[in-house]
Amino acid sequence: MKVLRIILFGGVFFVFFVLLERGWEPVPPLGSLLAPRVGLWEQANDLELDNEKITTVEGLLDGVTITYDSLEIPRIYATNEADMFFAQGYLHAQHRLWQMDFQARAAGGQLAEILGEALLEYDRTARRKGMRVAANHALQNELKHPDAQLALLQYTKGVNAFIETLRPKDYPLEFKLLRYKPTPWTPEKSMLLLMQMVATLSTTEYDIENTDFLLTHGEAAFTIFFPDIPSLAHPIVSKPGKWPAPMAKADSITDLWPKGFDAISRNNPFTEDVPGSNNWVLGPTRTADNSIVLCNDPHLGLQLPSLWFVNQLSQNKHRVMGASIPGLPGVVLGYNDSIAWGVTNSQRDVVDWYELLFKDDARNEYLVDYTWKKSKKELEEIRVAGMSSVFDTVVYTEFGPVVYDAHFGGNHPKTGLAYRWIGHDTDSELAAFLALNTAKNAKEITSALSKMTSVAQNFVYATTGGDYGICLSGKYPLRHHGEGRFVRDGQHSANNWNAFVPFEGHPKQQNPQRGFVASANQHHADATYPYYQYATPYQTYRNKRINEVLDARDDWTPQQLQDFQSDNFNTLASLWLPLAIAHLPDSTLSASSQAFLQVLKDWDLENTASSTAAIYFEAFWKGFYPQCIAHWFDGVTSARYPQSLTIIQLVDTAATHTLWDNPKTPEVETVTSHLHNALQVAVDQVDSLQAAGVTEWYQYKNTTLRHLARIPQFSVPQVAIGGNANIVNANTPTHGASWRFMAVVDSSGITGTGIYPGGQNGNLGSRHYTDYVEDWKNGLLLPLPLLPETTAKRRHLLKPTAL
Numbered sequence: 001m002k003v004l005r006i007i008l009f010g011g012v013f014f015v016f017f018v019l020l021e022r023g024w025e026p027v028p029p030l031g032s033l034l035a036p037r038v039g040l041w042e043q044a045n046d047l048e049l050d051n052e053k054i055t056t057v058e059g060l061l062d063g064v065t066i067t068y069d070s071l072e073i074p075r076i077y078a079t080n081e082a083d084m085f086f087a088q089g090y091l092h093a094q095h096r097l098w099q100m101d102f103q104a105r106a107a108g109g110q111l112a113e114i115l116g117e118a119l120l121e122y123d124r125t126a127r128r129k130g131m132r133v134a135a136n137h138a139l140q141n142e143l144k145h146p147d148a149q150l151a152l153l154q155y156t157k158g159v160n161a162f163i164e165t166l167r168p169k170d171y172p173l174e175f176k177l178l179r180y181k182p183t184p185w186t187p188e189k190s191m192l193l194l195m196q197m198v199a200t201l202s203t204t205e206y207d208i209e210n211t212d213f214l215l216t217h218g219e220a221a222f223t224i225f226f227p228d229i230p231s232l233a234h235p236i237v238s239k240p241g242k243w244p245a246p247m248a249k250a251d252s253i254t255d256l257w258p259k260g261f262d263a264i265s266r267n268n269p270f271t272e273d274v275p276g277s278n279n280w281v282l283g284p285t286r287t288a289d290n291s292i293v294l295c296n297d298p299h300l301g302l303q304l305p306s307l308w309f310v311n312q313l314s315q316n317k318h319r320v321m322g323a324s325i326p327g328l329p330g331v332v333l334g335y336n337d338s339i340a341w342g343v344t345n346s347q348r349d350v351v352d353w354y355e356l357l358f359k360d361d362a363r364n365e366y367l368v369d370y371t372w373k374k375s376k377k378e379l380e381e382i383r384v385a386g387m388s389s390v391f392d393t394v395v396y397t398e399f400g401p402v403v404y405d406a407h408f409g410g411n412h413p414k415t416g417l418a419y420r421w422i423g424h425d426t427d428s429e430l431a432a433f434l435a436l437n438t439a440k441n442a443k444e445i446t447s448a449l450s451k452m453t454s455v456a457q458n459f460v461y462a463t464t465g466g467d468y469g470i471c472l473s474g475k476y477p478l479r480h481h482g483e484g485r486f487v488r489d490g491q492h493s494a495n496n497w498n499a500f501v502p503f504e505g506h507p508k509q510q511n512p513q514r515g516f517v518a519s520a521n522q523h524h525a526d527a528t529y530p531y532y533q534y535a536t537p538y539q540t541y542r543n544k545r546i547n548e549v550l551d552a553r554d555d556w557t558p559q560q561l562q563d564f565q566s567d568n569f570n571t572l573a574s575l576w577l578p579l580a581i582a583h584l585p586d587s588t589l590s591a592s593s594q595a596f597l598q599v600l601k602d603w604d605l606e607n608t609a610s611s612t613a614a615i616y617f618e619a620f621w622k623g624f625y626p627q628c629i630a631h632w633f634d635g636v637t638s639a640r641y642p643q644s645l646t647i648i649q650l651v652d653t654a655a656t657h658t659l660w661d662n663p664k665t666p667e668v669e670t671v672t673s674h675l676h677n678a679l680q681v682a683v684d685q686v687d688s689l690q691a692a693g694v695t696e697w698y699q700y701k702n703t704t705l706r707h708l709a710r711i712p713q714f715s716v717p718q719v720a721i722g723g724n725a726n727i728v729n730a731n732t733p734t735h736g737a738s739w740r741f742m743a744v745v746d747s748s749g750i751t752g753t754g755i756y757p758g759g760q761n762g763n764l765g766s767r768h769y770t771d772y773v774e775d776w777k778n779g780l781l782l783p784l785p786l787l788p789e790t791t792a793k794r795r796h797l798l799k800p801t802a803l
Contacts, residue, residue: 052795055165059086059157060800066091067792071782072760072768074796075312077789084315085151085329087798089158092309093185096326096762097163098172099305101182102708104189104327107196108132112390113383114178115709120384124408127380128394129419130401131199135191138426142191145431152187152430155329159185173764174709193327194430198423198454200300202474205351205536208417209640211261211486216636224650224659225632225642226485229533230540232575232645233522234547236458236470237507246530247502250478258486261355262415264404265637276521276539277344278565278728279460280550281468286515288555292462292745295561296333296342299730300738302705304715304770306758307738308333312786313437320437321752321786323739326762330434333739335752337786338440338464340743343457344519347535348476350422350456352497354399354490361406361413363395367491373398399490400424418490420497422475426454432473442467442510449473450503458519462745469510470517472524476501479532501531515554518546520728540645541571541726558744562753565740566779567728568607573617576648577605580624583655583672584679596620596683607697607729609722609777614697618724619685623678628671631662644726697722703731705757705773716770719757721777729779742781753781 078084109126111119277298308323322334365372405416435448456474520543603613707714723729741754761768
């Protein structure tokens with residue numbers, strides 16, 4: 001009987017294993033998780049050092065010491081830069097190899113090769129937007145800079161040195177589950193990762209959607225719904241009338257308001273659920289101990305493994321600590337012995353679409369200035385798991401690659417939309433970051449930032465020399481007022497980017513009289529700034545809150561500023577809720593609606609993780625917007641809704657306007673009727689949520705750290721964190737503070753602290769896979785000191801092979 005039970009159990013386990021190994025949508029084969037020699041047990045066997053380890057590797061000039069602290073943060077000590085970057089490549093691969101491979105594939109349009117046909121359109125889009133061409137162009141430029149060349153080549157050698165130590169059983173688990181193996185790393189892959197980050201931060205645009213709306217409803221309606229700059233926002237730099245005269249002027253162009261367009265439909269919905277970033281620096285006059293305090297939290301997609309990897313790089317000339325990107329050498333955000341820095345996204349428009357006219361469907365020639373010009377074609381082979389390769393021809397023009405045409409998303413055989421993006425001009429971004437890593441003062445910081453072309457960021461900085469400030473990096477096309485909002489006419493070369501705003505004309509400020517600098521994705525300068533500043537779009541709520549709170553006192557402590565990074569005050573609610581309530585007197589409401597509104601009247605406007613009233617507000621607001629103006633987009637092929645602040649201001653100033661009425665219905669809709677409908681929808685929704693046990697804000701919001709391959713079992717759902725997209729603590733279901741950092745700076749040095757959601761080790765079996773999440777959600781920062789080399793117990797010694 002006992003033998004029978006064993007046979008029966010073994011048979012059941014075998015069937016279960018086979019089912020797991022086959023996988024089913026959307027779950028990949030998971031049987032390998034249970035294999036004792038290659039599965040999760042092997043991954044957990046241990047990926048971290050418990051004591052000293054010595055590894056001999058080929059490619060080092062001298063020995064390298066790597067020490068680990070209790071947070072699994074490595075510190076690299078080398079005698080020369082070549083070995084330092086070699087060791088960083090080795091470390092990144094050791095901790096994040098699958099992530100590096102997967103993200104490079106995503107950037108270059110190679111995901112279908114491992115994930116199948118479902119990713120084919122994604123890959124075609126990446127190829128057609130010229131991501132691989134941009135990466136190769138960037139690489140050729142970086143290799144012209146000795147520092148960048150050394151870093152890239154040595155880093156690549158280090159990654160490959162680690163890969164060569166692996167046997168199939170050692171591969172990170174995702175390679176096994178997705179049934180492929182790592183391939184040698186190349187500098188091109190590093191540049192693809194750089195371009196993917198640039199694309200994430202600079203390619204949000206609504207030119208096609210704007211054009212569609214304009215041609216459907218006209219200039220007057222567009223101007224009402226889509227103002228260039230929100231009226232309540234605080235500019236990053238304000239010095240009315242004190243800007244120098246423009247150093248360059250835009251060339252003449254054709255009509256700014258297009259008269260026609262071969263409309264296409266694309267999945268590019270506007271949402272304010274994707275937050276931006278915050279940074280600020282308080283000078284000595286604003287802090288209790290007269291130090292300078294820099295804070296930064298860039299908001300990006302929340303993923304596992306995490307976007308960032310913290311490390312210290314040290315060699316004879318310098319040392320630097322902070323957040324690096326697995327796949328790239330150097331430190332992107334952090335500090336050294338003399339300076340600290342952080343970023344927010346500039347939001348500036350650095351993408352244009354050009355409608356082209358081809359001579360025929362062959363697309364060999366396109367019309368420019370009444371002359372047929374030759375196009376260039378590249379045949380792209382896209383490998384697809386489970387089926388034959390797909391071939392796509394990408395057409396390149398002087399306006400950029402053609403993304404949409406009759407063969408992909410377009411409608412007309414002789415037209416196409418070319419994609420002009422600043423990423424195609426990438427010059428020396430890596431060289432600039434490496435210069436920032438070693439900068440010693442404000443002058444060297446500015447010099448490094450002046451070299452950036454496609455990294456369009458608001459850099460804040462602080463130095464031990466007593467300076468602090470903010471400076472806009474990147475390269476921006478010189479535009480007439482109103483230019484760049486719509487699809488451009490590609491039949492005129494004058495419409496191309498023929499000049500750029502000189503770096504000397506970028507908004508920047510150092511040691512301002514008000515005692516601090518701050519940015520949160522708002523417009524860069526006041527209305528007297530001589531260059532046109534358009535974005536897609538600028539944001540308001542967070543910068544308004546940050547500027548008002550920081551300006552209210554001059555005795556800030558580091559702990560108070562750290563706490564403010566997790567501020568949950570809902571500025572949107574503070575502006576809209578009083579207006580909404582004023583339109584809804586109790587006499588017009590049912591008992592359930594009155595009770596609902598009473599909860600909101602009693603609310604402290606804080607979106608804490610445990611708040612119930614925050615759910616009430618979100619249900620009410622989502623029931624009102626965008627439904628209140630949805631009728632304007634019924635006939636629009638690609639919809640981009642106005643910003644919420646625009647709608648709030650229209651409720652305040654134009655509540656009786658006919659814009660609220662849908663002419664296709666027999667009723668006359670008004671602000672009040674929309675609010676009544678929204679309130680009833682919200683009451684019903686909250687009743688349903690509470691019946692389902694959803695009573696706290698974090699449950700409703702469902703902030704999730706998603707596994708890169710979207711494998712639910714490897715994600716962390718429903719993190720108990722407050723905030724929302726338009727709140728300083730900007731955490732949404734999919735995005736949030738990818739890195740929180742604070743540097744306290746004075747003449748004696750810099751104290752750095754920071755954290756990110758995740759953990760240092762990207763291998764699923766590691767105890768350091770998610771060990772920062774609890775502290776991150778609670779708003780804590782971890783100590784990140786720059787340390788001299790020590791005889792730490794947990795050490796990894798990389799030794800060169802004998803000559």
